[in-house]
Structure formats: structure tokens, C-alpha cells
Amino acid sequence: MALRLLESSACVKLAGCVIITDLKVPPAVVNGSHNVVDLDCLYRLAPNDSGLVLKWFLNGGPQPVYQWIGGFRPQLLSPLQGRANLSARGSTSSIRIYKPTIDLSGDYECHVSTFHTEDYMLKRMVVFVPEDVFRLVQIKDDASGSVSFHCQATGVFPRPKLTLYRKLHSARVPLKMVTSKFKKRGLLYDMTSVAILKDEELYTTALIDCELKIPGTNYVKRKTSVYYSDKALIWTNDCSDGLRKQTISITIIISLKVMLGYSVADPKH
Template sequence: MQLTTGLNAVKIVKIVVPEIIQYGLQDAVILDCDYTYSNNTSGLVVKWFFKNKAMPVYQWIVSQKPQDMGILRGRVDLTYLASSDPLKMHRALRIVKLNTDISGDYTCVVSTFMDEDSKTKQMIVFVPETNFRLIQNKTDDDTVNVICAAEGAFPAPNLTLATPESLKLVNGRYSAVASVTLLDEDLPSPAEFICTLRIPLANYAVRKEAIYYPGPISTTPAMPTAADMQLAAAVGSRGKNITLIKIA
């Protein structure tokens, strides 16, 4: 898509797409695409594309009603006016029914019969984790299983307890687990375990801490769930590599 300069040119001067919005905190989000035009505006059309540019998710042909399509069908407030200018009034998207499935690149294309301009920006609908656990599961007197598990986050998080980690996508949300089995003889007393969950695309981070005392089995305050153990088994991490675990 190319921009042609001249007497009949249209030019996008500003595209406003929020980089990050948190799921559940707002009812709608506005994506705006402001442009200039001169002289001949015959055939003026504003289109928005999502991710790939094969099919638009929104289209407004001047003098006609705007249309929402594809993943945004039924999710755009078609009565929203971004401007009182009749050649700009329906340039923007007011998206309702927000969810993670609308995360991605949005491209605004403004065109006439003579000219065309486009700009792209990314928007992420971010979901914090619904459950985040750091568990010590002592199976015998000489070793301890450390399991860090998180559920319900989006986009995909990473855990810095130990490697490798396992990710599972369920209903558009991610579950993640990292685990390691350590020998008591390799640990100081006490040992401090720290697990950090990060979602880099959302500039988001939280962490859990736990203190462990090597020695005989004693009652532990938290036990792993069956799901935790299944995920940890799938990871299959065992050894003395505690590079990403802080030891007090």
C-alpha cells in the first residue's frame, strides 16, 4: 500500500491504538485513525484490518453506513462519531465485548480513487494470572520438589524458577509451570525460593517467595494439586541446576 503525494492526496496523520489494555477494567476501547485530505475525495473509504490484511474487519464508505466484519462483527459501536467532519465521522473503531482474541496488529487504510495511505499498530488485551503458587513438596528426607505454577494469564507468561517450563492454552488463557527437584545437601539452611511470573508484552511481573529448611519431612503449609503434579511431571525437570532460584 503506497502513499501518493499531490493535490488529491490523503494522508494519515495519527493512528491511536492503545498498546495494552487490561481485560475486565473497561467496557470499550477506541482505535482512531485521523487523516487529512484535499480536493478530490471521490471514493473515500476507511478500512481497518486485523492481523493479516486479507479481509477488513471494519469498513466505512463515505455517505454509507459503517460495517463491522469478521472477528469484530457485532463488537463495534457503529453509532460512534470520531468527528463532526462528514468525511471523517466514522473513521474510528469503538470496540466493545473486549477479550483476548482481539489482541494483535490493527491496520488503518484510508483511500480514494486516486490515493491510499495506511498505518499499523499493535494492541494487547492483557489478563493477569488467576492463580499463582510456589509449592515445596518434600517426598523424602533428602530431596524437595519445588513447583511454581500459574493459571489464567494472557499473553503467554514465562516463569523464572527453573528450566524448562511448560505452557498450556485453555479457553484463550495460559497455564504455566516450572519445577525442579533439589537435594537437601546442596541447599543452605534456610533456603529462599523465588518464582517470578512475567508477561513481557504487558510490562507485567509478579513473584512468589518461600523459605525452605532442609531436613526430615515435616508438615508443609501447601500441597500441590493433581494438576500441578501432572504439569510438573510433563516438564520432567530434575537436577541441581538452581541458577534461577535465589538461595538465602
């Protein structure tokens, strides 16, 4: 970034210098859900500049997806051909993509050049697919005294991140020794993360969370599983019996006191 600022300051002093002033690219869109998505490259030329050529590249490919040579009509090339409209007005180059899909996800680079200088700017647009299944299940193995928590998300793009937590008071503590695996179905990902805990680690009732995140987006979902250990159930039952017995004892004592009070008071009448 510092190098770019130095180049820009030096560029201002040169005749015929081109500078990209802004690149407008939405950071994240849902696959096929938007009617249109607009990409805009804004640039500034010096008064006497000439030989303008403007290109857009996708994911560092060697061939542009858009090309405009000053004095000619702009062109859309694969994979945008037939899926977008374009315009080049004044000092703005615009691409309007219709219903973007995941194959159009990635880094968009606007490259502007003249006979004298050139400039470029890059931004990422993630076209993502939310999960079709997201679940968290617990499986107890009585033989080993362990409990496994399986978090699964299927049909996601790009590859999601699954994190398992244990809720302790108001904090969420990431579980250790979590194993994760994934497989691809075309461009989509199916992912599973598993944590195995001993029953003694879950002495009381435990809340286990699984968090699903899609990188490059603000998309977050959570599932919660409640685990009741055998020891927790025994402790709960004992406490309940104790409370019930204590309540009965107090009731009997109060009743006796009331009866005695009336029997002492009666002779005075």
C-alpha cells in the same frame, strides 16, 4: 520506519496524497473489565483528493472488520458486528468496542486509500486474562538430597512467562536448568515451571522467587519461597548455643569482678 518517512516526504509533493497521522490503540486491557475501548485512526487528505475508502483489519485477516466508503454509511463486520459502535467524522475514523474480550486481542491495522495513493498503520492491543491461581511450592526429596521448586499459573491469556530466581544479597539470579510446560483450556493457558537444586547448593537459607509476566502488558506478579536446608539449621543451632554460652561466661566473670571489688574495698572502711 525509515522507508515510511521517505514515502511520506515524497507523498507530500504529490496531489491527492493520503497520510495517516496517528493511530490510537490502547496497548493492553483486561478481559471484560472495561466498559468501552476507543480505537482512532487520524489521517490527512490533500485538498483535491477523492475516492476515499477506509478499512480496519484485525490480525491480518483478508476481510475488514470495519469499512467506510466515502459518501456511504460505515459498516461493522464480524467479529465486531454487534459488539461496537463506529463513527467517521472529518479526518478521524473511530471504533468504540464494548467490554472487549480475548478474541478481539491482536493487531489492528487502519488502511486508508484514495484514487491516487494509500497509507496504513498497525498497532497491537492485548486483551489479557490474569491468573486465577498463582503459587510457588517446594518439595524435598530426601533420597536424592534435592529440592524442587514448582511455580504454577493457571487460567491466563496470552501464554504467560514464568521465571525462577534465587535472591543473593540485593541481586536476583535466574535459576538454570528450568523445565517449563503448558496446556490449553480453550483460549486460556495453564503453565508450570520447575527448577531442581541439590541441597548442597542451598547450604544456607535460600530465597527463591517466581515471577509471572504476561507478554505485551505491564502485568507482573511475584511469589517467594523460603528454603531452610538441614545444614543451615544445624549451623544456626550451633551459633545460638555458642552465643548463649558466651553470654553466661561474660555474666559470671563480671559478677566475680564486682564481688572481689567489694571485698577489697571493705577493709579500708
